[in-house]
Amino acid sequence: MISLKKRLSFIKQMHDIPAMPVIVANLLTKLNDPKITLKEIDSSISLDPALVSYILRIINSPFYNVKSEVLTVPKALSLLGISNLKSLLIGYGIQSVYSNLQDNIVQKHLWEHAISVGILAKIISEEVYFVVHTEVYVYGLLHDIGKIVLYMHNPDEFKKTIDLEENNIVESQLSNINGGNK
Numbered sequence: 001m002i003s004l005k006k007r008l009s010f011i012k013q014m015h016d017i018p019a020m021p022v023i024v025a026n027l028l029t030k031l032n033d034p035k036i037t038l039k040e041i042d043s044s045i046s047l048d049p050a051l052v053s054y055i056l057r058i059i060n061s062p063f064y065n066v067k068s069e070v071l072t073v074p075k076a077l078s079l080l081g082i083s084n085l086k087s088l089l090i091g092y093g094i095q096s097v098y099s100n101l102q103d104n105i106v107q108k109h110l111w112e113h114a115i116s117v118g119i120l121a122k123i124i125s126e127e128v129y130f131v132v133h134t135e136v137y138v139y140g141l142l143h144d145i146g147k148i149v150l151y152m153h154n155p156d157e158f159k160k161t162i163d164l165e166e167n168n169i170v171e172s173q174l175s176n177i178n179g180g181n182k
Contacts, residue, residue, distance in 0.1 A: 020090075020093035023044070024090070027044050027089055028086060028090070038077055055092075056073070059076040059079060059080060091138070098114070110144065115141070117143055118137040118139075118140030118141040121140035122137040122140070
């Protein structure tokens with residue numbers, strides 16, 4: 001366990017916390033303007049071919065279950081709505097943060113986990129509360145964002161944290177199997 005003094009020292013050393021891509025930040029700001037038009041949103045998104053590809057790939061995925069393939073950004077936007085678009089933009093921005101990690105195994109593990117938690121959180125929100133809360137997906141994506149910061153600034157401590165988490169999960173599962181007896 002890391003002492004409080006070490007934690008505070010670690011936090012003070014952090015300078016380069018990953019940032020969202022500029023286009024995502026700009027779009028999120030624009031989407032808060034109630035007077036923004038679909039055409040303005042489309043024009044902004046169309047400036048980034050990778051973002052266009054991302055939105056079309058996501059809208060055509062089984063997650064959205066559209067009846068026929070969506071080939072244009074305006075059509076995707078009309079199906080998504082503002083709230084879902086915001087979630088997608090945040091997901092895109094977070095994905096770019098994850099893609100800056102140098103260790104591909106760590107990157108893949110963290111990103112897949114974040115996506116899984118986001119999707120499960122959204123499903124639970126719909127199935128248990130019978131309400132679609134698109135923000136819940138974003139919360140799921142962001143729930144481990146501190147691990148990225150930890151990895152970027154102290155990869156060894158990150159690996160210890162992951163090992164400790166995995167050991168706790170295994171212990172918990174064994175405890176459940178044994179009826180609470182280790």
